Amino acid sequence: MIFTLIVQASPYQHQAPETALRFAKALLRQGHTLHRIFFYRDGVHNGSALVSSPRDEQNLPEQWQALAEEHDLDIVVCIAAAIRRGVLDATEAKRYERRGDNLHSAFELSGLGQLVEASLASDRVITFGG
Amino acid sequence: MIFTLIVQASPYQHQAPETALRFAKALLRQGHTLHRIFFYRDGVHNGSALVSSPRDEQNLPEQWQALAEEHDLDIVVCIAAAIRRGVLDATEAKRYERRGDNLHSAFELSGLGQLVEASLASDRVITFGG
Amino acid sequence: MSINKRFLLISRSAPYGTSAAREMLDIALTCSVFEQPVTLLLLGDAVLQLIRDHRPDEVSQKNLNALQASLAMYDIDRILIPETALQKHGLSTDQLSIPIELINAEQLPALIAEHDIVITI
Amino acid sequence: MSINKRFLLISRSAPYGTSAAREMLDIALTCSVFEQPVTLLLLGDAVLQLIRDHRPDEVSQKNLNALQASLAMYDIDRILIPETALQKHGLSTDQLSIPIELINAEQLPALIAEHDIVITI
Amino acid sequence: MPTLHTLNRGPSHASCLEECLSTMANDDTLLLIEDGVYWALPSHISVLNDVSHIRALKADVLARGLHQLSGTELVDDDGFVGLCTQHDRVVSWF
């Protein structure tokens, strides 16, 4: 089956992104297809390349990155939500004249259309909120 | 009177930081002293230098910065909370080997001791959460 | 896009205290731009989003009433509210900013079942 | 620091679903390091923080029971729970990870009044 | 001695208000802010019957289209600061 996940909560503060990560791993393990993970609202902070975690705590953005690279996943951060929350790639940092960018390279900034497109292309859409 | 404010919620997603900003302006207007604003939990995102807002929406981090500069305020972002959430100054970015930093220059990363110290030095401590 | 799916967006949040109401409308308008039929269901405190005469400039936010008024132009005309939610807040339909459809609580399970994609926000 | 103020930290949140429980304990330990007396008040779902035998490795989080056990070493021994909150969840004090002090709901206003700084989290 | 309590959650968060009320003394003040101002609607205000001093933050009342709220005294941001100085401590419920 084809799945799309929507993640609406920030990591560390909320458990929802961690639940979503475990769910994503389980569905891939079972041979299902993960069409896209769409990060919305404070969920855009899952795409931060600047998160550091003590050695005994998990780093969600790095885990998303690793999962995406292993399975060639499409992990999209909502561009409108991200810009208002300070999550930028190099292009947007330049466009908005910010001093740097902080989006992990495995993530892509794109519009809400990617959420609608993914919903149309998927058998199931699961929201993880907090 | 001497005030300290604690801001625990992320801007844009929650109204609490905007309420805190208006409160801060009001107390300064009345001639009170604002000893410190301490940003904790997802409130650390108030310190982001990468936030951009459409022209007709307010940019909270920039407003904090402007207020701090105008009144020479001590605006502190909790370092432990910030590092886990991807809000870093240049020193921490180097320490944790992250590719950049994103803390607005008016803010300072420091420990929870600054919250306790500020509480001791203030007549009133007001929490803004979301 | 050729495939049509019926989208249902569910909100449970009051306006302005969080960005949920605004960000639900952003999804709704996007569904419409992509020519997908979309229904909005406002439960509990979300009913309060539709009170008229917002003045959110007082809290430096954009006016949701204006966004709500634009829904019809995007052919988003199914905005559903359970009668019980309206009663709970002591409101009547003529106090609301836009026309809505009242729904009996008993009809809610059927409403869910007639949509393909349900997104809560 | 010479001035002493009495700190009261109030939590209303269950553990692990959010970071609130953990981040309240971080403030408590800091108060103690700065030799300030601190009381913890757990209301509503926050009582659930003290259930024993957490296994948060299942959800990749650190064990709050371990942090709770360290409170006594930091001389944080006033952990208050309203009897009603415990009853609401059907729990008894012997099911909890650490010793706590039960408080009657009627005593809550006086508890607030005897503290200088109240921080909710 | 008295305490100022602020509350920013609406009627869907009944336990937030309940827990606030359980800690309030007779001479305490409750200031409704942000989504908390909806508790001042006629259909909800009765749960605040035991609270002697109720205020609502004006900007939040106006923002939400509640101009005709009667019975609840409004305070502006300066009034909010004033309430903080007139009480010995502030407890925030959210």
Next chain:
Amino acid sequence: MPTLHTLNRGPSHASCLEECLSTMANDDTLLLIEDGVYWALPSHISVLNDVSHIRALKADVLARGLHQLSGTELVDDDGFVGLCTQHDRVVSWF
């Protein structure tokens, strides 16, 4: 036809559960996740009396020290995915 509902809020958020229940059909399934698993405590489970199919996510039950929860069937992450495939749509309550 049937729908899978997930719920991640604890008993303090009663309206979250109420609104979830108001939309549930008889053959729908309720999966308690994260703080939602506390609804399976003996003191709360009765509010779920009208729900025919209740599951709780095992990792969240164990994380919170609720190993002795009886009466509620646990599912692991694979079971969560399975439930999604066995229902026509998923509605998340949070």
